[in-house]
Amino acid sequence: MTPIVSGDPAADLDSGALEATIADLAEEAGRVILPFWRNGVAVERKADDSPVTLADQRAEALILERLAALWPSVPAVAEEAMAAGGEGRVAAWWWLIDPLDGTRGFVEGKTAFTVNIALMRGDAPAAGVVSAPAIGRTWATRGGGAVARDDGGAWRTIAVRARPTRGSMLLSHSVKPEAAARLAAEHDCAAWEGTDSSLKFCLIAEGLHDLYPREGPTSEWDTAAGQAVLEAAGGQVLDKEKARLRYGKPGFLNGPFLAKGA
Incomplete structure (x- = not known):
């Protein structure tokens, strides 16, 4: 009940x-x-x-x-x-x-x-x-x-999965192939795929993927619920200073961040 x-x-x-x-x-x-x-x-x-x-x-x-x-x-x-x-x-x-x-x-x-x-x-x-x-x-x-x-x-x-030797990365559909290849190399990921919305946080939380790097701006309402779920599953969402992504910023806008599993 x-x-x-x-x-x-x-x-x-x-x-x-x-x-x-x-x-x-x-x-x-x-x-x-x-x-x-x-x-x-x-x-x-x-x-x-x-x-x-x-x-x-x-x-x-x-x-x-x-x-x-x-x-x-x-x-x-x-x-x-x-x-x-x-x-x-x-x-x-x-x-x-x-x-x-x-x-x-x-x-x-x-x-x-x-x-x-x-x-x-x-x-x-x-x-x-x-x-x-x-x-x-x-x-x-x-x-x-x-x-x-x-x-x-x-x-x-x-729960998030243990990071494999070379992980799997999720990106926004708007990311160009050249940028996706660069990000995959930077984060040592063997594969990547594009998808929309906060679904990316949840697929990492379920242990189906490992990383979601975001370089472009997002609004805080785009990320807060997904961050809550991912953190509860054992993951993290880190800003460019590698600190936990925080909220209530001017204009409710996020800078670059990295959502990750284990």
């Missing part, structure tokens, strides 16, 4: 109510998104020329409404609200939300798009969930570890 939500994020994190609830919520947001997928959804352009669809907007509205009702004292920083001119307030506890990470791929009919919800404690993720509606899989923090489930089934424990 899922513990009852008290409205206190610290208490609900300790009891397990928060992690269970946000996992269910991310999957519910995915069910809002799926009817728009491969269905000719209209695309608008934000000020930074990134795409947004009605699927992004409706999923974010659901998530924000539900979180505000359950934890009214916890402010939220969410991608579409920020794009619309939201202020974005950081507190002792706060949410970082990307209702549809990988919108470009979503519009193109690809499967690697996700719903990201992270609870932040100060400048670091305390809990997180990443749900991939098109493939029916969800990854989450749970009781100090990391878990995954398929199609709402039973949770299974996941």
Whole structure:
């Protein structure tokens, strides 16, 4: 039985109510998104020329409404609200939300798009969930570890794998072949592949790959939930100074980082 939500994020994190609830919520947001997928959804352009669809907007509205009702004292920083001119307030506890990470791929009919919800404690993720509606899989923090489930089934424990002699690397689809080859050589990886969204963190957390180096900018809502899951599975997300990637930075923007397993 899922513990009852008290409205206190610290208490609900300790009891397990928060992690269970946000996992269910991310999957519910995915069910809002799926009817728009491969269905000719209209695309608008934000000020930074990134795409947004009605699927992004409706999923974010659901998530924000539900979180505000359950934890009214916890402010939220969410991608579409920020794009619309939201202020974005950081507190002792706060949410970082990307209702549809990988919108470009979503519009193109690809499967690697996700719903990201992270609870932040100060400048670091305390809990997180990443749900991939098109493939029916969800990854989450749970009781100090990391878990995954398929199609709402039973949770299974996941963990990063021991690094093989020459690892496997994930990259954004936007990385050029020459840059990918350079990164593979730098990190002694025998193979690499491109995929979209926060899925990259989760595939490393499951022990299917070893590294995700990122050189270009990302927004904090792109990475927080994935970082929470990967760290809970035994991995790390390090900035260019090789320190843990932190949050609440100006503009909620990340610099280069390396997500890694063992």
